[in-house]
Amino acid sequence: MHVLVVGGAGYIGSHMVKLLVQRGFKVTVLDNLSAGYRDAVRGARFVLGDLFERDALEDLCREIRFDGVMHFASHIQVGESVREPAKYYRNNVFKTQNLLDVMVARRVRCFIFSSTAAIFGEPVRIPIDEEHPKQPINPYGRGKWMVEQMLEDYDTAYGLKSVSLRYFNAAGADPDGELGERHDPETHLIPLVLQAASGRRPYLTVFGNDYDTPDGTCIRDYIHVNDLCEAHLLALQRLWEGGNSAAYNLGNGNGFSVQEVIATARQVTGREIPVQYSARRPGDPARLVADSRRAQAELGWTPRYADLATIIAHAWRWETRDS
Numbered sequence: 071m072h073v074l075v076v077g078g079a080g081y082i083g084s085h086m087v088k089l090l091v092q093r094g095f096k097v098t099v100l101d102n103l104s105a106g107y108r109d110a111v112r113g114a115r116f117v118l119g120d121l122f123e124r125d126a127l128e129d130l131c132r133e134i135r136f137d138g139v140m141h142f143a144s145h146i147q148v149g150e151s152v153r154e155p156a157k158y159y160r161n162n163v164f165k166t167q168n169l170l171d172v173m174v175a176r177r178v179r180c181f182i183f184s185s186t187a188a189i190f191g192e193p194v195r196i197p198i199d200e201e202h203p204k205q206p207i208n209p210y211g212r213g214k215w216m217v218e219q220m221l222e223d224y225d226t227a228y229g230l231k232s233v234s235l236r237y238f239n240a241a242g243a244d245p246d247g248e249l250g251e252r253h254d255p256e257t258h259l260i261p262l263v264l265q266a267a268s269g270r271r272p273y274l275t276v277f278g279n280d281y282d283t284p285d286g287t288c289i290r291d292y293i294h295v296n297d298l299c300e301a302h303l304l305a306l307q308r309l310w311e312g313g314n315s316a317a318y319n320l321g322n323g324n325g326f327s328v329q330e331v332i333a334t335a336r337q338v339t340g341r342e343i344p345v346q347y348s349a350r351r352p353g354d355p356a357r358l359v360a361d362s363r364r365a366q367a368e369l370g371w372t373p374r375y376a377d378l379a380t381i382i383a384h385a386w387r388w389e390t391r392d393s
């Protein structure tokens with residue numbers, strides 16, 4: 071089986087490539103390196119390219135008969151999506167449609183899509199199951215929800231089978247220490263906490279401690295990047311076995327506050343983590359926790375690294391890799 075991993079040089083994509091190669095799949099990575107790193111792609115063919123270049127994509131799909139496509143190539147910053155919606159709709163929606171159209175033209179039937187908890191907007195109930203209302207509150211979430219809806223229509227009309235995986239907070243790093251999170255700029259909590267622990271940053275800024283939560287800081291459901299990758303593989307295998315298109319929420323089902331993340335990171339690293347408090351970051355819901363029972367029941371998915379200390383320990387190993 072030969073899998074095309076679009077965005078395979080990025081954070082989650084590179085972990086996915088490693089897992090696929092380990093499990094004996096042939097892998098081709100397509101990445102424009104706008105946010106990825108060539109050296110993060112190991113054991114797979116690397117093609118430098120952009121989904122905008124539809125002809126080149128068709129040529130690639132003519133050369134190789136892919137059995138499935140996984141699509142990780144997205145812009146991921148909510149705040150930026152509000153300031154630059156055109157960038158988000160062009161990259162995350164329009165270019166995804168190019169990919170889907172080429173798949174339809176070349177009769178590649180199985181597609182795994184990186185979706186997000188941001189499609190739900192401000193939650194009306196916790197934990198968030200798949201049927202929770204979809205009311206995204208920013209262009210990032212709206213674009214992802216548009217693609218999910220497009221996928222339903224492409225299945226009905228063209229028979230393209232897909233699984234949309236709605237990540238809650240992707241975190242952690244390769245347990246072997248070879249891969250990790252390298253966003254520039256980094257906006258995610260756990261790497262920033264660990265940069266404050268290692269001294270790469272002077273302190274962590276906590277965005278708001280006046281939320282309606284037990285300690286006043288936001289609660290999130292952190293899910294290990296390798297557990298996300300396992301879910302992708304299970305989802306693709308389900309489609310290969312003739313399964314229907316579906317969407318799954320992926321998290322551990324446990325919420326941790328920003329303060330709890332900092333406290334756990336202090337334990338794991340044994341370091342001081344200087345903290346400053348600032349105003350809330352616009353658009354941050356107080357609490358996001360997944361109900362992932364459907365993924366467990368239908369995909370047989372069980373997170374292996376569900377413990378927050380383990381997630382942070384793997385990320386810490388990556389943060390301190392050169393020291």
Ligand code: UFG
Pocket residue numbers: 146147148186187188210238239240257258259260262274275276277278288289290328351354
């Ligand atoms: N936070 C801080 N300080 C920081 C960074 C984050 O206090 O320097 C807080 C945030 O306010 C939030 C929590 O830590 O309460 C987690 O923030 P992240 O930026 O790590 O993650 P988000 O929950 O904002 O984002 C995640 C994904 C995004 C996705 C979003 C959808 O990482 O890609 O969920 O809601 F768009």
